[in-house]
Amino acid sequence: MEFAILHGEIVKRSEAKVDVEDRGYQFGDGVYEVIRVYNGKMFTEHEHLNRLAKSTDSIGISLPFTNENLKGLLVELIEKNKLQNGIIYMQVTRxxxxxxxxxxxxxxxxxxxTYTKKIERPVDSMRSGVKTILTEDIRWLRCDIKSLNLLGNVLAKQKAAEAGCFEVIQHRGQEVTEGSTSNIFIVKNDIVITHASDHLILKGITKDVLLVVCAKNNLRVEERMFTIEELKQADECFLTSSTSEVMPIVEIDGNKISNGIPGPITRKLQEWFGQEIEKQCGSLNEKITF
Structure with a gap:
């Protein structure tokens, strides 16, 4: 039997229903979060819960829970659903x-x-890398809010699916922003470059962890706007998200990035990010080997 959280209580998932006039259903008037779980433990839950609170504050919703109350509920839900590896999906509407x-x-x-879902690490794709396509970013101008208004993201992801690709890389004119469900990084001359966290992109938790990892390991990072031309001329390219971790991008619009295989800095970042997971959640069964 699966369980979910509804209005602060754990109930049978089949009983977790909302009214047809819920504003999330009618207007997309709400926000969400996704927290990764490894070995039955949440990874970076404090950062995710803080971002959830920031998103609700940004649209004028007052959460009737403290982060600690919410964390306790999530731990209980993980235990009741016997979740070892997967995600917790949380949604708050007005x-x-x-x-x-x-x-x-x-x-x-x-x-x-709130509900849970079992997923495993996408290790095969993390070893080989993925294909992407470019598409114009048609979303609203508050992408820093993790809003339920995801139609722009959905349409972009569908373009990727129809092209047989893993993800899209969105851009506003010549400025690269982010993927439909991920942050985008390039590497040039051993410098890691990614869009600054402003209103045009989501401030990714995985992205922030990776920036800390880079600093720890004396890897130079530039948070700045970069162009489509810089993207195409990059030595390496990768995306980050809670479910994809550090995912190499080896092809964009049918053109290979460099030699078409995951680059050495991307591989090192995968290793370092895996170490961060293990610090919080214990040993990972599936390692990324090349």
Missing amino acids: GVALRNHAFPTEYVTPCLT
């Missing part, structure tokens, strides 16, 4: 109210729903 674009005039209780 709540149920009569349909009106403006916020409800009277207080309504925000709706928290």
Whole structure:
């Protein structure tokens, strides 16, 4: 039997239902988070819960839970679902109210729903690298909020699926922003380059961990805008996300990046990131070997 969280209580997943006038359903009026679980333990849960709180604050939702209360519920849910390796998906909406674009005039209780899903590390793809395509970034201008308004991301990811690719790399004019579900990095002359965390991209938790890892290992990083031309001329390219970790990109629009295999810095970053996971969650069964 699977369990979920609804309104701060753990219930049977089959009973976790929301009203048709929930504002998340009708307007996408809410935010979400995804936390990775390894060996039954959450990875970077504090960072994810802090980002959730920042997202809710950004759209004027007051969470009726503290981070510690929420963490306790998540630990209990992991245990009840016997989750070893996978994700926790959390969603907070403004709540149920009569349909009106403006916020409800009277207080309504925000709706928290949470469930778990079993997934394994994508080690085969992490060894070989993945293919991507370029597409214009058509999303709104507050991509720093992890909003439920994901139609732009969905349409972009569908383009990748139809092209037989793992991900899209989005751009606004010549400026590369991010993937549909990931942050994008390039490596040039042993310098790691990625878009600064501003309103055009999501401030990725995996991205932030990786920046700390780079600093620890004296690897130079530049957080700045880079262009499509810089992307195409990169020595290495990779994406990061909670589910993909450090994923090499070996092809863009049918053209190989460098020699078309994961580069040495990307491989080293995979190793270092794996070590960070093991510090928090214990030994990983599947190693990335080349």
